[in-house]
Amino acid sequence: MNNLDAIYDFILKELRKLTIKENFYFKPIKPKLSDLELIAINISAEYLSIDSEYQLFRYLSNSKLKGMIERSVFNRRKRKLFLHLENIRKLMVAKFNEMETTFIVDSMPLEICKNARANRSKICKENEFSFPSKGYCASQSSYYYGYKLHAVCSVSGVFQSFDISTASIHDIHFLQDIKHQMNNCTLIGDRGYLSTQVQTDLFNYANIKLDTPMRNNQKNYQKQKYIFRKSRKRIETLFSQLCDQFKIRNNYAKSFNGFKTRVLSKITALTFIQFVNVFVFSRKMNRLKIELI
Numbered sequence: 001m002n003n004l005d006a007i008y009d010f011i012l013k014e015l016r017k018l019t020i021k022e023n024f025y026f027k028p029i030k031p032k033l034s035d036l037e038l039i040a041i042n043i044s045a046e047y048l049s050i051d052s053e054y055q056l057f058r059y060l061s062n063s064k065l066k067g068m069i070e071r072s073v074f075n076r077r078k079r080k081l082f083l084h085l086e087n088i089r090k091l092m093v094a095k096f097n098e099m100e101t102t103f104i105v106d107s108m109p110l111e112i113c114k115n116a117r118a119n120r121s122k123i124c125k126e127n128e129f130s131f132p133s134k135g136y137c138a139s140q141s142s143y144y145y146g147y148k149l150h151a152v153c154s155v156s157g158v159f160q161s162f163d164i165s166t167a168s169i170h171d172i173h174f175l176q177d178i179k180h181q182m183n184n185c186t187l188i189g190d191r192g193y194l195s196t197q198v199q200t201d202l203f204n205y206a207n208i209k210l211d212t213p214m215r216n217n218q219k220n221y222q223k224q225k226y227i228f229r230k231s232r233k234r235i236e237t238l239f240s241q242l243c244d245q246f247k248i249r250n251n252y253a254k255s256f257n258g259f260k261t262r263v264l265s266k267i268t269a270l271t272f273i274q275f276v277n278v279f280v281f282s283r284k285m286n287r288l289k290i291e292l293i
Contacts, residue, residue, distance in 0.1 A: 046269030112146035130256035135167025
């Protein structure tokens with residue numbers, strides 16, 4: 001971790017090219033670290049696969065950032081910056097997906113604790129609307145307790161939008177939000193999104209053509225186009241990278257605000273690496289396990 005300072009400096013420099021603001025909300029006393037510098041630390045930690053704040057502050061104690069911020073203050077300010085971090089992610093996404101017309105939708109489970117602990121767990125239960133629940137993951141043929149990450153990405157592999165729901169919510173309900181966020185495009189999904197009613201609603205409301213595989217016993221069965229079946233693997237690869245490199249399934253958050261900020265941080269870090277790969281280094285976008293400096 002001797003290069004933590006250099007990585008932080010590089011990330012901060014690139015973030016300053018995206019936004020001229022250093023601070024995003026009013027503070028009575030000017031802090032030693034600006035909001036943008038705090039976001040740079042956050043992305044640096046995710047890039048280096050530093051998975052807990054305790055571990056992060058052990059490394060910061062041996063860097064030039066030693067004593068610049070306390071751990072509890074860092075955690076509190078990071079949660080307050082959720083919307084601003086999302087805006088920065090959207091600025092990067094806009095440079096990728098401006099001309100995209102084909103997207104992929106899918107979901108993945110986010111377990112917060114084992115099923116045996118579900119009844120006595122107090123994680124993310126500060127508000128009733130955000131209570132986790134039990135759900136079923138078809139790809140793993142198992143039940144789990146927690147949440148579900150719904151996401152839309154471009155065919156090239158950039159997350160356009162995402163949302164978090166409780167595990168018991170069916171995937172198809174996410175499409176009700178999508179029709180307010182996107183239009184005039186083709187959306188590729190798996191059989192979990194198969195619904196004639198939803199397909200018609202998306203097309204009439206936002207001119208979104210939903211393409212899903214048909215069931216074998218359906219009338220007038222037609223196999224999904226090969227290019228669509230191949231493209232669907234892109235979002236599955238992104239989910240695998242979030243799990244492997246960014247450890248999105250490891251949860252140390254106790255509140256839902258902390259949990260959703262943690263998820264956003266990992267997706268933003270992934271998008272940032274893609275961004276500098278293309279617009280700074282002119283190399284392949286999805287080579288995520290690569291040196292930034």
